[in-house]
Amino acid sequence: MAKSINEYEISEIKDIIIETDTIKTFIFDWDMEEGRIPKPGQFMMVWSFNGKQDEKPMSISKIGINNNEIGITIKNVGEFTNHIHNLEIGDKLGLRGPYGNNFSINGNKILAIGGGVGMAPISTFVEYAREKGKEIDVISASITKDELLFTNRLDNCGANIFTCTDDGTCGFEGYATHRTINILEDSCYDMAVVCGPEIMMKGIFNILEDASILAEYSMERYMKCAMGICGQCCLDNTGWRVCIEGPIFTSDQIKQIIEFGKYHRDASGVKHYL
Structure with missing residues (x-):
């Protein structure tokens, strides 16, 4: 069984x-x-x-x-x-x-953006999409060179890697938002996938909306059961449970989540602003 x-x-x-x-x-x-x-x-x-x-x-x-x-x-x-x-x-x-749910693939040219340990789910998506023959540009962002994740691994699977670091020790000097603006000056994409600190994803969301690029975002919230029972990971004001309806949310869904990029709740339900 x-x-x-x-x-x-x-x-x-x-x-x-x-x-x-x-x-x-x-x-x-x-x-x-x-x-x-x-x-x-x-x-x-x-x-x-x-x-x-x-x-x-x-x-x-x-x-x-x-x-x-x-x-x-x-x-x-x-x-x-x-x-x-x-x-x-x-x-x-x-x-x-x-x-939870998973990233989808829409189109042939995709931008994948990961900040810090947010590169974890991005890495599995990139490898999967490359196996499907998709062209993938990856923005891997971190505070400094020594914190960049999976660049060699994703380069080996055929993705195009664009690094950026806050201190300029590797690749573009600046945040993931700055690197995204820079790349969009010369490239067009069918969709994007994003994971990282929520304040970063909020900035990326605004940039991709302005560029009319649909995207999917991986969100994180406090969880207890992961089965949709306890309600700890519900989002204001939709009531969507990150463990069931998420953790991946589309651009259209993100627009309905009033707490996105603003705050999250702890185990007691108290708001903590970003």
Whole structure:
């Protein structure tokens, strides 16, 4: 019998890739059973066994259908992620999923934009789209050169890579928004996909709207169940659940989400402005 996506799988860490000083990718064996094959843009719920039964959503950054592997890329930003960063090959994590919807492909020339660890779901999309023969330009943005993600990997799959860093240590000096404006001066696209800090995505949204380029955006919110039951990840004022109706939202949907680029809510429902 095929496993349900809502069943935990206690998974041994098969490999750990140190991407930057603060970001690691964790590789796991994963049976690609019907209903459990991840799609670009989906996420996993990760249980850390750290004594507090913590569980967090993490974007899938690697989908290895041929070798039955998945990867999740995690930035060390707090107690939960620090615990995971201290694990070693052979240690175990609890995984359930994949959850949420996925990026779609519309047209033949696509712009993919990722900021920081937002490159995780972007990377799976780019590889998938390249397998479909699509022409992909990728903007990979970070604060500094040492924090850029997956540039070699995506270059190897045939994507065109455009880096930008806040401090100018690699590629274009400036933000992802500046790099997007720069690229659109000479290029046209059928669609775009975007993931990164929400304040960045808000700026990108405005630029792409002005250029009449439809896009899809990967959003992040506080989650507990990932099954649409608890309501923790509902968006004002649509009521859409990021774990079910998202995490990928189209340009037309983004226009209806009044909190986009403005605030998010914590576990208690309190607004935190960006």
